[in-house]
Amino acid sequence: MKLRLIAIACSAILVSGLTAGPVLAAGPAAAPAPTDDAALRDKAKSAGLQALPYGAGKVTNNPMTHEKIDLGAMLFFEPRLSASGLISCATCHNLSIGGDDNQSTSVGHGWQKGPRNAPTVLNAVYNTAQFWDGRAADLKAQAKGPIQAGPEMNNKPEAVVATLKSMPEYVERFRRAFPGETDPVTFDNMAKAIEAFEATLVTPSAPFDTWLEGDDAAMTSEQKEGLALFIGKGCTACHTGVNVGGQAYFPFGLIKKPGADILPLGDKGRFAVTKTATDEYVFRAGPLRNIALTAPYFHSGQVWDLEEAVGIMSNAQLGKELSGHDAKQIAIFLTALTGQQPQVMVPILPVETKDTPKPKP
Ligand code: HEC
Ligand code: HEC
Numbered sequence: 001m002k003l004r005l006i007a008i009a010c011s012a013i014l015v016s017g018l019t020a021g022p023v024l025a026a027g028p029a030a031a032p033a034p035t036d037d038a039a040l041r042d043k044a045k046s047a048g049l050q051a052l053p054y055g056a057g058k059v060t061n062n063p064m065t066h067e068k069i070d071l072g073a074m075l076f077f078e079p080r081l082s083a084s085g086l087i088s089c090a091t092c093h094n095l096s097i098g099g100d101d102n103q104s105t106s107v108g109h110g111w112q113k114g115p116r117n118a119p120t121v122l123n124a125v126y127n128t129a130q131f132w133d134g135r136a137a138d139l140k141a142q143a144k145g146p147i148q149a150g151p152e153m154n155n156k157p158e159a160v161v162a163t164l165k166s167m168p169e170y171v172e173r174f175r176r177a178f179p180g181e182t183d184p185v186t187f188d189n190m191a192k193a194i195e196a197f198e199a200t201l202v203t204p205s206a207p208f209d210t211w212l213e214g215d216d217a218a219m220t221s222e223q224k225e226g227l228a229l230f231i232g233k234g235c236t237a238c239h240t241g242v243n244v245g246g247q248a249y250f251p252f253g254l255i256k257k258p259g260a261d262i263l264p265l266g267d268k269g270r271f272a273v274t275k276t277a278t279d280e281y282v283f284r285a286g287p288l289r290n291i292a293l294t295a296p297y298f299h300s301g302q303v304w305d306l307e308e309a310v311g312i313m314s315n316a317q318l319g320k321e322l323s324g325h326d327a328k329q330i331a332i333f334l335t336a337l338t339g340q341q342p343q344v345m346v347p348i349l350p351v352e353t354k355d356t357p358k359p360k361p
Helices: 002-019 021-030 038-045 065-075 139-148 159-165 167-175 189-200 207-212 223-231 306-318 324-335
Strands: 249-251 282-284
Touching: 038 207, 038 223, 065 167, 065 189, 139 159, 159 189, 159 282, 167 189, 207 223, 207 306, 223 324, 306 324
Parallel strands: none
Antiparallel strands: 249 282
């Protein structure tokens, strides 16, 4: 034990000596604490952190079948669900770049900018409710929103159904995905198929998961140090469960309100859903899985650097200024939440017929 401590203290001096001389004065306190993996794992579990299960997440009132999931994949990539014929779910939830769009706030119909940053669809099935303010109870309720939203896909349910019914392959696929229904091509069933597909968009086997399941070597010592800080500083009070967030609502600026650039005054969050004064500026704790892939951060999408986002959180939610070192270690831990990205084949969509409504710019 003694030997190990000395070794660590020496390596700390070496490291700080190489990088920034004056840091040496901080002495061994700045050195990474030796990690007792088993003890840290217990702490993580008691803080409510859980490994992401393999396989699709569970959805309610929507039996999952291959036919439905395949149809949902087509609809997710289907630009003709939008009035312009240009915008699909994948436009803003691009599965090649972490399930979001890398924009501060999304750009939709007619190049309009929406008010909020697009969250990732990856692992969204594990959120307690959908959207930054939780206004959609589940993925099938959520899917109907963007298609009708003016600044997003700007379409009408009747037009969507007419588009889908104009292509015989869709009619046949809806029939197989919703067997026994007399009129299976409906807006509701479209949403159910999309939900079934989205439930498969999960990213298991992140280094953190493999480590939590018992493989000490799956995370680096920096990631472990970052995890210890993430728990020790109190981040897990709000970011916990399978999705390391996404499970509950909290005021953004619980202790100290961030500036209006990061927390725009016009967006009162959950207040718009519940009309309860205490819900002003309340948002769902951001799910932190794959967070290293989904900059920019916060519902305003104004922060591009993960370390900076971590620092803002600590000030706003915990009232603690993090040292640069601690913010960096936590950000390094957060990279251990990047899991195996779903390998999705780009679906080939049916060709339109003379009955398919024409795109409206
Ligand atoms: C123009 C860009 C755009 C398009 C197109 C779009 N979305 Fe989104 N999506 C967003 C934005 C922005 C949000 C966050 C809105 C909010 O919280 O108020 C969001 C939120 C979501 C969420 C919630 C995730 C979470 O963590 O709460 C899901 C799921 C989702 N979209 C799926 C879809 C599906 C399915 C489609 C296609 C039917 C779609 N989106 C089309 C931009 C878009
Ligand atoms: C009191 C609850 C609370 C605590 C404590 C807390 N957070 Fe948050 N976190 C939130 C909420 C709420 C949001 C969503 C903010 C918004 O609306 O943009 C969030 C968002 C985030 C985001 C951005 C997510 C995204 O997709 O853009 C990161 C990163 C983050 N938190 C990390 C941390 C870290 C690291 C800590 C500890 C230093 C921490 N949080 C402590 C509630 C909390």
